Structure formats: C-alpha cells, structure tokens
Amino acid sequence: TVVVADTGDLEAIRQYQPQDCTTNPSLILKAAGLSGYSHLLDEARALGDVETAIDQLTVRIGTELTRLVPGYVSTEVDARLSFDADAMIEKARHLIALYAEQGVGRGRILIKLATTWEGVQAARTLEAEGIRCNLTLVFSQEQAVAAAQAGAYLISPFVGRITDWYKKHTGTADYAPDQDPGVQSVRGIYRHFKTHGYPTVVMGASFRSAAQVRALAGCDRLTVSPALLGELAADTAPLEQALTPVPATATEPTLTEADF
Numbered sequence: 001t002v003v004v005a006d007t008g009d010l011e012a013i014r015q016y017q018p019q020d021c022t023t024n025p026s027l028i029l030k031a032a033g034l035s036g037y038s039h040l041l042d043e044a045r046a047l048g049d050v051e052t053a054i055d056q057l058t059v060r061i062g063t064e065l066t067r068l069v070p071g072y073v074s075t076e077v078d079a080r081l082s083f084d085a086d087a088m089i090e091k092a093r094h095l096i097a098l099y100a101e102q103g104v105g106r107g108r109i110l111i112k113l114a115t116t117w118e119g120v121q122a123a124r125t126l127e128a129e130g131i132r133c134n135l136t137l138v139f140s141q142e143q144a145v146a147a148a149q150a151g152a153y154l155i156s157p158f159v160g161r162i163t164d165w166y167k168k169h170t171g172t173a174d175y176a177p178d179q180d181p182g183v184q185s186v187r188g189i190y191r192h193f194k195t196h197g198y199p200t201v202v203m204g205a206s207f208r209s210a211a212q213v214r215a216l217a218g219c220d221r222l223t224v225s226p227a228l229l230g231e232l233a234a235d236t237a238p239l240e241q242a243l244t245p246v247p248a249t250a251t252e253p254t255l256t257e258a259d260f
C-alpha cells in the first residue's frame with residue numbers, strides 16, 4: 001500500500017514524507033493559514049474575485065507540495081461545477097495551465113473530480129488529453145466502475161462518510177473494523193476492480209480512525225490525514241495485510257448513464 005497524506009499542510013508533509021498528497025479547497029484554505037499564503041486570498045478578496053484567488057492559492061500551494069512529495073499532488077476542481085462536464089474540463093485545463101506557468105508538468109498532478117456522471121465524462125476527455133484524474137466522492141460500485149471504464153487513473157472511494165451515514169441512520173455507536181460499512185464498501189470495490197482487471201488505482205479516502213486504515217491495508221493507496229498518520233506512527237502493532245491480491249477472472253459490460 002502506498003501511503004498518501006490527505007493534507008496541504010507543508011509541515012505535515014515534511015514530517016511524514018508521503019509518496020503523494022491529496023488536497024481539496026478546504027484543505028488548501030487551511031494550509032494557506034498555516035503556510036503564510038493567506039495574503040493571496042486577502043488581495044483577491046479586495047478585487048472581489050475569490051474564484052481566481054482560490055485557483056491561484058491552490059496552484060501556489062500545490063506547487064510547493066510537488067517539491068515535497070515525489071509522486072502526485074491531487075488538486076480538486078470546485079465541487080460546485082460537479083454537474084457540468086464542460087465547466088469541469090475547462091477548470092481542469094486552467095489549473096494545469098497555471099501549474100505549467102509555475103514549471104510543474106501535468107505528470108505531477110491528478111485532477112480531482114466528483115464522480116457524478118458528468119465528472120466521469122469530464123475524466124474521459126481529460127485522460128485522453130494526458131491529464132490524469134482522481135475521481136473522488138465514490139460511494140458505490142457503480143460510480144467506481146463508470147470511472148474505471150472512462151479510463152480514470154485513480155478513484156477515491158470514501159470510508160468515513162459512508163460509516164457516518166450508517167451511524168446516523170441506524171443509531172449504531174461504532175462498528176468493528178470488519179463490520180464497518182465504509183470499510184466493506186472499499187473492500188468490495190477493490191475486489192471488483194481486481195477481479196475484472198481494471199487498471200485504475202483504488203485509493204481509500206475519508207478515514208475517521210486508524211482502525212479503518214488498518215482494515216484496508218493492502219489497498220493500492222490510502223490517503224490519510226496527518227492526525228491519523230501520527231496515530232499510526234505511534235502504534236507499534238504491525239500493519240497486517242487486510243486485503244489480499246485477487247486474480248483477474250472476469251469482464252463486464254460498459255455501464256451507461258441509466259446504470260449509473
């Protein structure tokens with residue numbers, strides 16, 4: 001399992017030295033406060049153009065992050081565009097162009113898109129242009145399969161948000177790791193991808209506990225917050241492989257919007 005840091009916090013990246021890191025607008029805003037970039041937001045607020053400011057901030061911090069991690073920096077397209085494929089494509093190209101101005105090539109960036117049907121279509125176009133995508137907010141096998149069939153480089157199936165939903169709606173206080181609905185969802189997607197030979201990377205995300213991370217050890221990648229990376233680093237129990245390799249034995253038909 002490749003460990004990825006779910007943060008834009010430069011200090012945490014220096015401390016944990018992950019392979020990749022994943023960001024989103026709220027992590028970027030948090031990192032801006034921590035990394036001395038908040039003046040960019042103040043300047044743009046004065047211009048009344050917060051969208052430009054967020055893009056600039058995202059790429060400025062993202063550029064710093066590319067200097068600290070050897071692998072990919074995931075950079076998210078604003079979720080408000082999630083039901084407009086053309087707008088997502090345009091924003092992704094814009095972010096890649098801003099990175100290029102900073103001397104960062106597209107090979108270092110994963111464009112993070114919500115896994116709506118429109119997000120999947122945007123990923124198909126971007127991947128064909130050589131812009132790699134991280135399809136996020138994956139809660140179901142159908143979303144995961146549609147993303148893989150569109151040629152997405154990576155998907156981020158969520159653990160915590162699924163488990164939070166189940167806890168809230170069933171009144172369950174806590175789940176044992178093997179019974180955790182978020183863990184089970186990601187395990188199912190991982191098994192399905194390997195069984196069907198999809199090359200798309202499966203990266204478990206949205207963790208609420210170190211136990212959930214441990215329950216998915218063996219997954220292609222896991223993106224974990226600095227707080228949980230700290231807990232895992234402090235725990236001396238060895239990380240046991242919870243997922244085992246599955247040989248590819250089947251293929252399946254291409255999903256359509258109706259299946260989705």
Ligand code: E4P
Nearest residue numbers: 006022024156160161205206
């Ligand atoms: C990672 O890519 C996601 O942005 C992150 O794990 C989301 O986690 P959350 O459910 O805590 O927002």
